[in-house]
Amino acid sequence: MQLTAFAKRYRALRGDELVADTYRRFPFFATRSEVAERVHKGDRDALARIASARTGASGRALQTTGYEGHTLESYLNLLLKGGITVLCDVRRNPLSRKYGFSKSTLAWGCEGVGIRYEHLPELGIASEQRQSLETQADYDALFAEYDRTWLPKQADALKKSRGWVDGGERVALTCYEHLPNQCHRHCMAEALEARFGKDFSATHL
Numbered sequence: 001m002q003l004t005a006f007a008k009r010y011r012a013l014r015g016d017e018l019v020a021d022t023y024r025r026f027p028f029f030a031t032r033s034e035v036a037e038r039v040h041k042g043d044r045d046a047l048a049r050i051a052s053a054r055t056g057a058s059g060r061a062l063q064t065t066g067y068e069g070h071t072l073e074s075y076l077n078l079l080l081k082g083g084i085t086v087l088c089d090v091r092r093n094p095l096s097r098k099y100g101f102s103k104s105t106l107a108w109g110c111e112g113v114g115i116r117y118e119h120l121p122e123l124g125i126a127s128e129q130r131q132s133l134e135t136q137a138d139y140d141a142l143f144a145e146y147d148r149t150w151l152p153k154q155a156d157a158l159k160k161s162r163g164w165v166d167g168g169e170r171v172a173l174t175c176y177e178h179l180p181n182q183c184h185r186h187c188m189a190e191a192l193e194a195r196f197g198k199d200f201s202a203t204h205l
Contacts, residue, residue: 020046027053031080032114057083061170062161062192064185065205068178072100076113079172082205086116086169088161090185091176092124101176118164120157124175125150125184139182147187158188162196172205180204 020039023030027049030036040046063082067075079087087110094103107117125146133139151158164171177183189202 023050028077028080031055055081055083057081057170059170060165060168060199062165062173062189062200062202063170063205064173064180064183064189064202066175066177066179066183066185067096067098067101068176072105072109075100076109076115078205079110079115080113082172083170084115084172086118086164086171088164088171088173089117089119089175090123090173090188091119092121092126094119094121096176116169120160122154122157123151123184123188133182136181143184143187146184147191151187151191158192158195161188161192162200165200173202 016035016039019035020041020043023033023036023039024046027046030050031054033050036047036050061083063084065075065078065082070078087106089103089106094106096102100106100109103119107119110117125142129142133142161171161173173185173188175183175185180186180189186202186204189200192200193202
């Protein structure tokens with residue numbers, strides 16, 4: 001029944017008309033579109049709805065997020081709502097059994113919505129160091145070691161992150177874990193703030 005109704009509704013729509021119809025019903029998904037003005041052909045109401053759907057987040061910022069619990073679509077929507085312009089992947093090995101989150105697919109997804117993907121593997125933690133983490137105390141011990149012995153050696157990578165923010169980007173540091181206190185990205189965020197000041201105080205999406 002639903003498939004029949006769907007087919008009847010859209011069988012006459014092709015190309016730009018189909019895109020325009022989608023944008024009218026879901027204006028948020030047109031907020032980074034490069035063709036919205038063309039497909040709407042001066043439809044001011046439709047363009048206004050797209051403009052109002054754009055996030056109010058603007059200006060340079062440092063944020064962090066994890067993809068745990070997300071599909072690729074919901075994750076990209078989270079980044080868009082946060083106004084993110086650069087996604088910095090801080091996994092040492094950016095592979096995932098979860099669709100959409102291995103390096104090439106994630107970079108492709110980001111590019112499709114106007115977000116630049118960057119990878120800083122030197123800031124990651126080796127997977128074997130994460131095998132026996134069961135309690136928050138285990139995580140805290142690992143991150144204390146990371147802060148003490150590894151992060152101080154990564155001045156160039158931290159400066160690169162700083163450069164993106166200084167250049168006006170809204171940067172999100174990303175890894176897997178949903179909770180920032182169970183991911184090394186919070187160590188990076190704290191190191192950036194300690195080195196470069198309160199402008200680098202991170203929020204966690």
